[in-house]
Amino acid sequence: MNEGVNRQFYLHRRPTGRPTAEEVRRRDAPVPQPAEGQLLVRNYYLSLDPAIRGWMSAEPSYLPPIALGDPIRATTVGEVVESRHPDFAPGEFVVGLHAWEDYSLSDGTFLMKVPADGKYPLHYYLSILGAVGLTPYFAITETAEIRRPGETLLMSAAAGAVGSVGGQIAKILGCRVVGIAGSDEKCAWITEELGFDAAINYKTCGDLVKAIADACPEGVDIYFDNVGGAILDAALLNMVHGGRIVFCGAISAYNGDGKVPGPLNWWQVLARALTVRGYLVSDFFPRWPEGIAQMSRWLDEGRIRFREEIHRGFENTLEVFLELFDGANTGKLIMDIRED
């Protein structure tokens, strides 16, 4: 990092497929100055999430699209270096929705202070004590509406950041948990290390509808959807009457034109009287402290395991981000941009 310079990746054009350096460009900008009511954060870690690809599209969504010319929106953890905001002081650490850049301005909206007491590393607040933990926490404890012990929960992208933690939470709450992942190594990790009851390698299993039926002989009570597409379609044909689908993401469609088409087997939602709920962790923002407290307890008790993949080198941010869409990463992707 070069003092006085704010390195940024910004959106030059909207990508239609995988974003390239043509669409997401690097530039050096001046370090911004906080106005009254604002504060300046120096970002230490950037969170790389599939959702960022959605924000690059013009499609209406739960957040406005990233404007052309604006830096790429992302959750970050960093240090307050200057403050003209009454609630924040220099030296405090915060998590907020900022951008792929060294310095971000904030007016305090959706900004959360985090302890820097060393009990947990700072980057945990972008992973297990951040959205990676809280997304599945509220999805499983609230949105999935678990009704009785022993219900079968089917998790897609089960070796991914949200899926691997979500499956463990569902196990803690008494579900039988079956994961779908894209390699034998991932399948072995979720069953042998994380305690999933079964795993399906969707790339080698052949008929996925049948593979799910074999792994879920009593049907799927809850399908946790991170991927959409063909896996959602196969899950639909295995749901029990009255089953629930948590619609948390649709990564299989993110590098299209921004549209995320519904499942071909949509009729099954009616035929099986399913409930599908669109899920946004931001709806639970007021309850994040409760979620962090519970996740910390499970972490301290050794009941939740997770992986982070921390990369260095700000210049590599876009390239590392694209790993998400290859299934190449094996843990929550974080960029450490402090020292290069």
Add this chain to the structure above:
Amino acid sequence: MNEGVNRQFYLHRRPTGRPTAEEVRRRDAPVPQPAEGQLLVRNYYLSLDPAIRGWMSAEPSYLPPIALGDPIRATTVGEVVESRHPDFAPGEFVVGLHAWEDYSLSDGTFLMKVPADGKYPLHYYLSILGAVGLTPYFAITETAEIRRPGETLLMSAAAGAVGSVGGQIAKILGCRVVGIAGSDEKCAWITEELGFDAAINYKTCGDLVKAIADACPEGVDIYFDNVGGAILDAALLNMVHGGRIVFCGAISAYNGDGKVPGPLNWWQVLARALTVRGYLVSDFFPRWPEGIAQMSRWLDEGRIRFREEIHRGFENTLEVFLELFDGANTGKLIMDIRED
């Protein structure tokens, strides 16, 4: 009707589009004899519903497909003419899931007795006191989860049998109700006669997304979907955060290959944190008497209006059925097959 002959329409081949007389054929069969535990119903009225088209497809659904060679499944009301079942006696009137035929056997499953005291005409039990009334009754009172007075409910196929009654129930329960229909005459009927707050003619309104936005300036809290397709897609772009969709039917897709593809704007389910519920009135079967009692009260109080279109001539059944897919009918379609 010719005593001793059982006229039937049966499924010869599965249709891929609109069913024709090639696929749905006429035959005369012998009148069946009830075995022990069975009874024989002489059908007076046949109910013609969009769902029947779905049962002609091989696609898995909430009921098994009609088997090739079997008569076309339909709800009927008729008279018990012979009984070897302890709960039913000759001369009683019953509603059941039978077929397009003069005589049907039943083992009493899902068979409901109806009064023939003359207070309501028998065919009401195929319409306002049958599925036409009870489908919207439980959908609006239970599945739609109305949360506060003044919520906006958008009804598709609003001049159809289910839509027109559902809109009136939602009005009784305090909703602002906007209907979508396919002609100015239908729009006038639902606003002027039935009390809908506004109506949209989707064939002439131009941009349907904008037309819905204009008619629902605070957004759509509840969308009641009978049609799927482009209207569902337009509704999705007008839903409030946390809105609900009752998935009751998808008539726009019924004459395809049996697949009912999901909406193109599927992402909005996540982006707006919507709840989509597949709805089957059969799930409420144990509560039908409660629904019939309430619908009768509203009927007696003049708070619910509805239209029936009763056709005669058994031979015309298939032709009349196809009116459903042209939007040509203006009320619940019923065949009276007693006297021809």
